[in-house]
Amino acid sequence: MKVKSFFFAAFLTVFLIGCNSNEQKKANQLNSVSSSKKIKIDEAKLLNNLKTLASDAFEGRGFSKPGNYKAQQFIANEFKKLELATPIENGYIQEFTTTYKGARRQRMFPVKGKERNDINVPDTTVVGGNVISMIKGKSDKVIVITGHHDHLGIRNGKIYNGADDDASGTAAVIAIAEYFKGKNPNHTLVFATVDAEEAGMNGSAYLVKNFPLGKENIVLNINMDMISRNDKNELYACGLFHYPKLKAPLTKVKSSITLMSGHDDPNDKKLDNWTNSSDHRSFHKEKIPFIYFGVEDHKDYHKDTDTFENVDQEFYVEAVKLIIQTVENYDTYLKTN
Ligand SMILES: [Zn+2]
Numbered sequence: 001m002k003v004k005s006f007f008f009a010a011f012l013t014v015f016l017i018g019c020n021s022n023e024q025k026k027a028n029q030l031n032s033v034s035s036s037k038k039i040k041i042d043e044a045k046l047l048n049n050l051k052t053l054a055s056d057a058f059e060g061r062g063f064s065k066p067g068n069y070k071a072q073q074f075i076a077n078e079f080k081k082l083e084l085a086t087p088i089e090n091g092y093i094q095e096f097t098t099t100y101k102g103a104r105r106q107r108m109f110p111v112k113g114k115e116r117n118d119i120n121v122p123d124t125t126v127v128g129g130n131v132i133s134m135i136k137g138k139s140d141k142v143i144v145i146t147g148h149h150d151h152l153g154i155r156n157g158k159i160y161n162g163a164d165d166d167a168s169g170t171a172a173v174i175a176i177a178e179y180f181k182g183k184n185p186n187h188t189l190v191f192a193t194v195d196a197e198e199a200g201m202n203g204s205a206y207l208v209k210n211f212p213l214g215k216e217n218i219v220l221n222i223n224m225d226m227i228s229r230n231d232k233n234e235l236y237a238c239g240l241f242h243y244p245k246l247k248a249p250l251t252k253v254k255s256s257i258t259l260m261s262g263h264d265d266p267n268d269k270k271l272d273n274w275t276n277s278s279d280h281r282s283f284h285k286e287k288i289p290f291i292y293f294g295v296e297d298h299k300d301y302h303k304d305t306d307t308f309e310n311v312d313q314e315f316y317v318e319a320v321k322l323i324i325q326t327v328e329n330y331d332t333y334l335k336t337n
Contacts, residue, residue, distance in 0.1 A: 028260050029259070030259040033256060041175050041317075049175070050163065050308065051308045054167040059153060060161055062153015063150045076093055079191075082178055087190065092131050093132075096195075105121055132192045132207075135177070137189060140213070141188065141336045142189070143188075145173055148204070149170045150195050160303070168226060172224050172319075174193075176324055188213065205285075208283055221290040222290070226295050234258045234259075235258070236274075236296070238292040257322055280292040
């Protein structure tokens, strides 16, 4: 906080001592920070899934690379162990292809050698896969919960583990699915770890356009991308600028994390706009409301140091519990007819 003068600072200090600091109303703070609501999840499993996906064995989960396919199989197997239903015909993986041409091809999947350049490089078509499970609700209206399992892969011999980005969202999708199993929600809940976010959000774009339960039935996307660490103990719920009616369920969460709104207003000069920064973009483009949960960038963002060791385990577990509360709240709040 920037303070204009010593006198104002002194006044503020007196003022703050005079009231409970938890009661401070920041302009875009959504919840009043409290002890967390009792949400029962398998915390050890959540952390272990994050650790596994971010381990070197998955080679940074680069789009269309062996480590990425391995991640898809791992997630599908988790869904299978939970005996979750799937809206996909054969198993949990929704395959799609993407063709890269010219400069984009050379940037994403370079062909080395002097004789190849942006103009003459041949097209390449690669196969991706979203991993999808579901819990049938009382209604056909759907809330889609997403995180992306791909990351940057191996670059210049270094593994980019992508623990926060976005093994954190991916392991959260699995944990949230497990939490809602057997709970008979009002909405049908679809759990999707999407592919190729880092390569242009192709996985989520494909999912929305080819939504197995009908795109018109989706009432909300909850997207999680980077939810496992923040020095200020803050998590952002981005999207209210576009969908202000989604605010009330967020204000009811009981959490030790400060839930903030913002990063969605194109006119805001202070906070950069995250409206198009992750897979919720694919839903927003189709006018489907979204809430995106994420933290502000940190020093390990898109670096090979975004590893499990740098995750704040306590923050992460609490963030997942907070997001579960919002899914419960939206399931009650949003109409199913
Ligand atoms: Zn990401």
